[in-house]
Amino acid sequence: MTQxxxxxxxxxxxxxxxxxxxxxxxxxxxxxVTARTVMNRLDEVLGPENWWDDFxxxxxxxxxxxxxxxxxxxxxxxxxxxxxxxxxDPGDDDKSGFADAFKRAAVKFGVGRYLYRDGIPxxxxxxxxGRAEVEAVATATxxxxxxxxxxxxxxxxxxxxxxAPAAPSxxxxxxxxxxxxxxxxxxxxxALFAWTxxxxxxxxYGLLKHLNAWAKRQDFPGRMVDWEGEQVSRAYAEACxxxxxxxxxxxxxxxxxxx
Numbered sequence: 001m002t003q004x005x006x007x008x009x010x011x012x013x014x015x016x017x018x019x020x021x022x023x024x025x026x027x028x029x030x031x032x033v034t035a036r037t038v039m040n041r042l043d044e045v046l047g048p049e050n051w052w053d054d055f056x057x058x059x060x061x062x063x064x065x066x067x068x069x070x071x072x073x074x075x076x077x078x079x080x081x082x083x084x085x086x087x088x089d090p091g092d093d094d095k096s097g098f099a100d101a102f103k104r105a106a107v108k109f110g111v112g113r114y115l116y117r118d119g120i121p122x123x124x125x126x127x128x129x130g131r132a133e134v135e136a137v138a139t140a141t142x143x144x145x146x147x148x149x150x151x152x153x154x155x156x157x158x159x160x161x162x163x164a165p166a167a168p169s170x171x172x173x174x175x176x177x178x179x180x181x182x183x184x185x186x187x188x189x190x191a192l193f194a195w196t197x198x199x200x201x202x203x204x205y206g207l208l209k210h211l212n213a214w215a216k217r218q219d220f221p222g223r224m225v226d227w228e229g230e231q232v233s234r235a236y237a238e239a240c241x242x243x244x245x246x247x248x249x250x251x252x253x254x255x256x257x258x259x
Contacts, residue, residue, distance in 0.1 A: 010045045012110030016245050031115050035099040038106045064101035080104035189227035207239050214238055
C-alpha cells in the first residue's frame with residue numbers, strides 16, 4: 001500500500017466533464033484529455049516545481065520520462081512510449097509523439113487512467129469515496145462484461161473511452177443546505193441565473209461560464225433566462241456535479257499537500 005495514498009488519489013481523480021474531449025474513430029466514440037489538461041492536473045496536485053519530464057526520440061516513437069517529487073523530498077520516475085500521428089508537417093508530427101508519450105507516462109501515475117475503462121485504482125476509490133464521478137466510473141467498470149473489458153483493452157492503442165459520469169442526486173454544498181428536491185431549487189431559467197450568480201459571488205466556482213459552455217453543447221437557447229423546466233433541471237444537476245467535483249478536488253489536493 002502506498003504511503004502517499006491521498007496524493008496519488010488526487011492524481012487519479014476523474015476530470016471535470018468539460019475537460020474531457022470526444023472524438024470519433026473507426027466508428028467508436030473515444031474520450032480523451034489533452035496534454036495541457038494533464039499538465040494542469042500535475043500543477044494542481046504537485047505544484048509546478050515538483051514535476052518535470054525529458055524525452056528520448058526514436059525512429060518510430062518517442063519515450064517520455066516523467067518525474068515527480070514526493071512530499072518527503074524523494075523523486076519517482078515512470079516512463080512510456082508514444083507514437084507519431086503521421087501528420088504532414090514534421091514539426092506537428094513531432095509534437096504529436098511527444099504529447100502522446102507524455103500522457104501515457106502520466107497514466108502510470110494514475111492521471112486519466114479511468115478513461116481507458118480499466119477503472120480507478122481501489123485505494124483511490126476509497127480516498128475519494130463519495131464523489132459522484134468515482135462511483136459512476138467504478139460501477140461502470142465493475143459491471144462491464146469480460147468480453148467488453150477485453151475489447152476496451154484491445155482498443156487502448158487507439159484511445160480511451162468511458163461513459164459520462166452520473167449527475168449527483170443531491171446538491172453537493174452543505175453550506176447552503178439545498179437538495180434537488182428543496183423548495184429553494186431554481187425552477188425557471190431566471191431563477192437558475194440568479195442562483196448561479198449567487199454561487200459564483202460566494203464561492204467563485206465559475207458556474208456561469210461553465211453552464212453557458214455546457215448548454216451550448218446541448219443546443220439550449222442562448223440565454224439562460226429562456227430555458228424551460230427540463231432544461232433548467234438538467235442544468236442544475238450539471239451545476240451540482242461541477243460544484244461537487246470542485247469541492248472534492250480541493251479536499252483531495254489539500255490532503256495531498258498536507259502530508
